[in-house]
Amino acid sequence: MYTAEVPRGPKGHFIVGSLPEISRDVLTFFTESARKYGDIFRFSFGPFPAIMINHPDLIAEVLVTQQPNFVKSSVYRRGLRFLGNGLLNSEGQFWQRQRRLVQPAFHLERIAAYADVMVSYTNELLEQWQNGEVRDLYQDMMSLTEKIVSKTLFGFDIRNEVSGVQRALDAVMDFNNQLSNQYLLPSWVPTPSNLRYERATQQLNVIVYKIINERRESGKDIGDLLSLLLRVRDEDNGTGMTDRQVRDEVITLLSAGHETTANAMTWTWFLLSQHPQVQAKLHSELKTVLSKRTPTFADIRSLSYTEKVVMEAMRLYPPVWGISRVSLQDCVLGGYNIKAGTTVFISQWVMHRDSRFFENPNVFDPDRWANNFQKKLPTFAYFPFGGGSRICIGKSFAMMEAILLLATIARSWSLTLQPDHPVVLQPSLTLRPKYGLKMQLIKI
Known part of the structure; x- marks a missing residue:
């Protein structure tokens, strides 16, 4: 049983809809609109009709129950066309x-x-650190996770290419930080943002195609993902993947595989610096479990509080703060008729801070995850890795990496945020710190 009425929502502006408010502060817009209008509300990106859903049951409808009717939109793919x-x-x-x-x-x-690769690369980073030094932890985490994913999944050492890859990805993220680039301007319009985006894509292509060509010429199969991509054959016609197909998967996994973990680690360091009691409890666990040695895969099960710190950091600062789908056909959501072509927004940022599911939702409290708290939650009250059939393929990889990196670093270092450093959220495709994260290193 449903109503033909559309959901309530902010009125918006003539022609441009809610774009000005969203472009100014999308996190505040979604948070305040959810609080005012409830579990489902309508808005618009200029001529594009949209709704946002803010309840686990409705999110499950989109990502699981009615999943075939909801796909990535052409606008979403425009922002990620470099992939x-x-x-x-x-x-x-x-x-x-x-x-x-x-x-x-x-x-x-x-x-x-x-x-072992994750811990080894982290120790290489720590060898560069000096007691009392001030570093941008965001850049350190970006560089570290990029090296890890390139080595573990693709068997190549990207140390000489890190700065080039990072500049290219920064250009892509800056493009997506402005929703007008995605919704109002076609990609062929030669704006500064579009031109920078295309240059970034070309730069990534040069790096990745060089790696693919070298591996094809060597003919080596070293058992990594790149070897698998190059040797696979189609079951029907026996053909292999083209260089373009291999390139698309390499860039997708290289980009997503390091960007999200780096952001998760960055916000973890920020939160720990603001909560010395949590940092002290973390150090205590690491001292008990590891003593003076570096962590291994076998230690992860014993690092329960370390895992809770990571989970809580991703609750408050989810690396992917929101996702969207577009409806292929008319359907019903939350008792309302939803027209084909409607964009549906879902925000981890909003859901993870919902007081219906999290007591004192804005408080950083890793102990909330004790006693199997996650199992007591509705599935889509906490979903930093997405959900349904398209849940992040690297979820286990990312969690293991975050726990090992946090344990390796925090067992011997304490990090303090510089008091004059501005911490500003930049919700692009991922949730980045706009000005990085300048922190002082203290050896313990």
Whole structure:
């Protein structure tokens, strides 16, 4: 039983809808609108009709129950066009095939073998640190996770290419930070943002195609994901993946595989610096479990509080703060008729701070995750890795990496935020600190 009425929502402006408010502060817009209008509300991006859903049951409808009717929008893919037709952008049978192909690289026995690389690269970073030094932890985490994912998944050492890859990804994120780039201006219009985006894509192409060509010429199979992508054959016609297909998957996993973890770690350091009692409890666990040695994969099960710190940091500062889908056909959501072509927004930022599911939702409290708290929550009250069939393929990889990096660093270092450093949220495709994160290193 449903009503033909559309949901309530902010009136917006003539022609541009709610774009000005969203462009000014999208997190505040979504948070305040959810508080005012409830579990579902309508708004618009100029001529594009949209709704936002703010209840686990409704999110489950979109990502699970009615999932075939909700796909990535052309606008979303425009913002991520540098990824080509990789896992994040592809749909249908092609996506299913690629997902099956890539999945073995993230099986538990495989990612367990990545642990030593994660810890080793982290120790290399720590060898550069000096007691009392002030560093941008955001840049350190970006560089570190980029090296880790390139080595573990693709078997190459990207140290000489890190700055180039990072500049290119920064250009992409800056483009997506302005919603007008996605919703109002076609990608072929030669604006400064579009031109910078295209240059960034070309820069990534040069780096990735060089890696692909070198591996094809060597003919080596070293058992990594890149080897798998190059040797796979289609079951129907026996053809392999083109260089373009390999390139799309490499750039997708390289970008997503380091960007989200780096942001999760960055916000974890920020929160720890603001909560010395949590930092002290973390150090106590690391001293008890590890003493003076570095962590291994076998230690993860014993680092329960370390894991809770990561989970709580991702609750308050989810690396992916929101996702969207577009309806292919008319449907019903929350008792309302939703027209085909409507964009549906879902925000981890909003849901993770909902007082219906989290007591004192704005407080950083890792102990809230004790006693299997997550199992008591509705599935989509806490979903930093998305959900449904398109849940992040690297979820286990990312959690293991975050725990090991946090343990390796925090066992011997305490980090203090510089008092004059501005901490400003930049909600692009991921949730970045706009001005980085300048912190002082204190050896413990």
